[in-house]
Amino acid sequence: MAVFQAGIDVSRYQGSVNWSRVAAAGKQFAIVRLGSSNSNGLYVDPYFLQNVNGAHTAGLRVGAYYHTYAKTQAEVAEELGIFMDALEGIQLEYPVFVDVEANSLTSLSRTQLTGLVQYAMDILYQRKWYAGWYSYTNFINTYLNAGALSNYPLWVADYRSRLGYQGSYTMWQYSGSGTCDGVTGAVDLDYSYTDFLPAIREGGFNNYGPSGPDMVSVSGYLLNVFGSQTEYFYTANVNDIVGYLPLGTYQVTKISRSRYAGYDWVIFRYNGGEYWTALLGDRNQLETVSSSRAADPSIQGGDDAE
Numbered sequence: 001m002a003v004f005q006a007g008i009d010v011s012r013y014q015g016s017v018n019w020s021r022v023a024a025a026g027k028q029f030a031i032v033r034l035g036s037s038n039s040n041g042l043y044v045d046p047y048f049l050q051n052v053n054g055a056h057t058a059g060l061r062v063g064a065y066y067h068t069y070a071k072t073q074a075e076v077a078e079e080l081g082i083f084m085d086a087l088e089g090i091q092l093e094y095p096v097f098v099d100v101e102a103n104s105l106t107s108l109s110r111t112q113l114t115g116l117v118q119y120a121m122d123i124l125y126q127r128k129w130y131a132g133w134y135s136y137t138n139f140i141n142t143y144l145n146a147g148a149l150s151n152y153p154l155w156v157a158d159y160r161s162r163l164g165y166q167g168s169y170t171m172w173q174y175s176g177s178g179t180c181d182g183v184t185g186a187v188d189l190d191y192s193y194t195d196f197l198p199a200i201r202e203g204g205f206n207n208y209g210p211s212g213p214d215m216v217s218v219s220g221y222l223l224n225v226f227g228s229q230t231e232y233f234y235t236a237n238v239n240d241i242v243g244y245l246p247l248g249t250y251q252v253t254k255i256s257r258s259r260y261a262g263y264d265w266v267i268f269r270y271n272g273g274e275y276w277t278a279l280l281g282d283r284n285q286l287e288t289v290s291s292s293r294a295a296d297p298s299i300q301g302g303d304d305a306e
Helices: 019-024 047-057 073-086 102-107 110-126 139-142 195-205
Strands: 005-010 029-038 041-044 061-066 096-099 131-135 154-157 173-177 187-192 215-217 221-225 231-233 241-244 248-256 264-268 272-280 283-288
Touching: 005 061, 019 047, 029 047, 029 073, 029 187, 029 272, 041 073, 047 061, 073 110, 096 110, 102 139, 110 131, 131 139, 139 154, 195 272, 248 283
Parallel strands: 005 029, 029 061, 061 096, 096 131, 131 154, 154 173
Antiparallel strands: 005 187, 029 041, 173 187, 215 248, 221 248, 221 283, 231 241, 231 272, 248 264, 264 272
């Protein structure tokens, strides 16, 4: 499975992080601890906002996680009441992960604990936070029903040279004692195999509210890219650039009903995802295709135009 981005995860235990040096070291994302519990009760990590803002300023994508100790639905709601308040107004490009690994939770049955993790993620989704779960291989295999949580992204910890977890996952924490320029002392190291941002944007999660032109679904259309300077975007925002499209044809799934920000827009398929571009007569154009030609995946898929 191809690595999408390399990153780190941090909490108050890393102290003040020099995020510009982290970025210069090649890290592309950070998962920041949102909060946890101790003998005094629930608390928001005192470095949470500093880390989110610092990582964003350095150009990294950011997600969050919190340690759960909840043994009842009421305790899940109590945790989320504190932690979602701390998320107010923050945009995140990675999920909010429920970190389930505490020894105190092993007294629950597999069904009970799995249900509580799902309950937490469902609340997050209902409040428009893109939710996932985190744990380590042995804990998952022993105390959780991973199959029941397979619709939610898993960030798995496994510090062996090869990931031993056999189920599906989207991220791997491969070291708990790594090093990274800009961080004093040990830090967790991670790989992400998924670009979460398109789904986050499309669903209006993580304070990426819906915006852009009114789009209509279509079939039988291709985007023909013949100019080397055709930019494509995560949204209908020219500042949201992904990169330049290779020359070729791409299957179009939606077309704007009217001009937006001065352009006609299309949504098209490329490399397993859906992206936006503006129609510019000197770089690209919209074409119709016959049903027989449209059925040809070598023409419409877009994945082969590299």
